[in-house]
Amino acid sequence: MQRRHFLTRPPVMAAAAIAAPSLALAAPAILTPQSRILPRQGKGPRIVICGGGWGGMTAARYLRELMPTSEVVLLERNATFWSGPMSNKWLIDIVNTDFVNRDMLHPANKYGYTLLQTEVTGFERDQKLVRTSHGLIEYDFLILSGGIRNDYEAWFGNDQRAIEYTRTHFPNAYIPNQEMLSLKSKVKNFKGGTLVMTLPPPPHRCPPSPYERACLIAWHIKKNKIPGKILILDPKPKIAPISMGYQQAFEELYPDIITHVPNARVQEVDPFNKKIKTAAGEFKFDDAILMPPHQAADMVWQADLIGKDPATGKPTGWADMHNRLYHAKTDDRVYFVGDLMGAISPQFGHYPKSGHVANYIGKIVAKNIAQRVAGKEVTPLLPDNLCYMMVNGDPQEEISVKFEYEVDAASGNVIQHQIDMDVRTPDLVKEDFAWINSKFSDFLGV
Numbered sequence: 001m002q003r004r005h006f007l008t009r010p011p012v013m014a015a016a017a018i019a020a021p022s023l024a025l026a027a028p029a030i031l032t033p034q035s036r037i038l039p040r041q042g043k044g045p046r047i048v049i050c051g052g053g054w055g056g057m058t059a060a061r062y063l064r065e066l067m068p069t070s071e072v073v074l075l076e077r078n079a080t081f082w083s084g085p086m087s088n089k090w091l092i093d094i095v096n097t098d099f100v101n102r103d104m105l106h107p108a109n110k111y112g113y114t115l116l117q118t119e120v121t122g123f124e125r126d127q128k129l130v131r132t133s134h135g136l137i138e139y140d141f142l143i144l145s146g147g148i149r150n151d152y153e154a155w156f157g158n159d160q161r162a163i164e165y166t167r168t169h170f171p172n173a174y175i176p177n178q179e180m181l182s183l184k185s186k187v188k189n190f191k192g193g194t195l196v197m198t199l200p201p202p203p204h205r206c207p208p209s210p211y212e213r214a215c216l217i218a219w220h221i222k223k224n225k226i227p228g229k230i231l232i233l234d235p236k237p238k239i240a241p242i243s244m245g246y247q248q249a250f251e252e253l254y255p256d257i258i259t260h261v262p263n264a265r266v267q268e269v270d271p272f273n274k275k276i277k278t279a280a281g282e283f284k285f286d287d288a289i290l291m292p293p294h295q296a297a298d299m300v301w302q303a304d305l306i307g308k309d310p311a312t313g314k315p316t317g318w319a320d321m322h323n324r325l326y327h328a329k330t331d332d333r334v335y336f337v338g339d340l341m342g343a344i345s346p347q348f349g350h351y352p353k354s355g356h357v358a359n360y361i362g363k364i365v366a367k368n369i370a371q372r373v374a375g376k377e378v379t380p381l382l383p384d385n386l387c388y389m390m391v392n393g394d395p396q397e398e399i400s401v402k403f404e405y406e407v408d409a410a411s412g413n414v415i416q417h418q419i420d421m422d423v424r425t426p427d428l429v430k431e432d433f434a435w436i437n438s439k440f441s442d443f444l445g446v
């Protein structure tokens, strides 16, 4: 050992090596996916949160506040936060990029949680470990908050060429990633022709937002006198929610631009020849925003926690969870927050897959975990929901929808009340900006 040591060390390095032998001799610490990373800190429980969007960042803040001795680790694949809310307005420059794209280190440092930019790749739940592209991370409680995945397989099976072509040529930007930039440049460079938008079947992320997107792109077409039309292929029998408000916007503001086709469930997509077959007929397009069905993010599938339809035994596509306490039915150490959550009630199915609900459930789950750790009884809490949608760019006018929830005393089921604000007004624009600023302040700490 001594001899080899001596021989491998060049004489000029000797002094430095003696002073700091580890610097001169130690091999770099190469991490593999099997390495255990992030040794535990402190004595409190460790909660690992997978996905740092609206829900995950909220849960991180409130866990640290409610349990100051806890260690909270947030795992997020993106370097920065991209907001879905306001992103339609950003597409046509009503807000700038700094508004929807934010720093994530500021809230992590302000609230005192660890943020690791990494890809979650799987779980070993029997050992309470998360697998990531950087290595294995231990947890006491796990929160899955990875949002949604695009189920292109529903259209193309395992035809990866068609999936890749669709994703890269007709991006829908419903997941926070580089597609948002691609879609913005598509809208800016749109020279005319028929732009098709396919809407996913319910449940899907932010039900009113595809219609808002159609209105704002139509406004851009109208303002810039582009010879273009928008064809909305909607699987639902009618526009929903805010049915009347959107219908009036389409008819009064964009009668020559927007055509809404109901009952147009997609049957076949040929992205190479720009053709779509639906239950309401066949359509050709010049350009498109193609939204396949939505499902819970890959991480819920990797955790083997996707629900099964009791009648058919087929995967529901969404988390298999307790509808009032938000943990997995088969593993109460694992919680779900945000759009990947499963059904809540036989009356309305899923909570609206919105940033508002993700933020609300993030707080509720933080409270639930804090109560459990303190040995207290867990209070089952309900969220509410609120969405503002811009339908006119000049003057700026919005419509909105509110959902309230309560427990029905007779059946014990959660029931939903929906309040549509169909009359478009500038006042709702003011309320919308007050809403988003209060939410960003809540979980981004700005």
Ligand SMILES: Cc1cc2nc3c(=O)[nH]c(=O)nc-3n(C[C@H](O)[C@H](O)[C@H](O)COP(=O)(O)OP(=O)(O)OC[C@H]3O[C@@H](n4cnc5c(N)ncnc54)[C@H](O)[C@@H]3O)c2cc1C
Residues within 6 Å of the ligand: 050, 051, 052, 053, 054, 055, 056, 075, 076, 077, 078, 083, 084, 085, 086, 087, 088, 118, 119, 120, 121, 145, 146, 147, 148, 173, 174, 175, 176, 205, 206, 209, 213, 297, 298, 299, 337, 338, 339, 340, 353, 354, 355, 356, 357, 358, 386, 387, 388
């Ligand atoms: C165009 C548009 C308009 C919208 N408008 C509104 C609105 O006005 N009001 C409203 O309330 N909601 C709106 N929404 C919906 C809102 O964006 C979502 O409901 C909300 O983001 C859900 O929060 P979440 O935390 O579940 O998911 P997200 O915010 O998507 O966060 C999930 C995070 O998990 C990360 N992630 C996923 N998988 C992995 C992995 N394997 N490893 C590491 N990280 C991973 C993702 O990168 C992402 O950052 C809109 C959405 C869109 C697309």
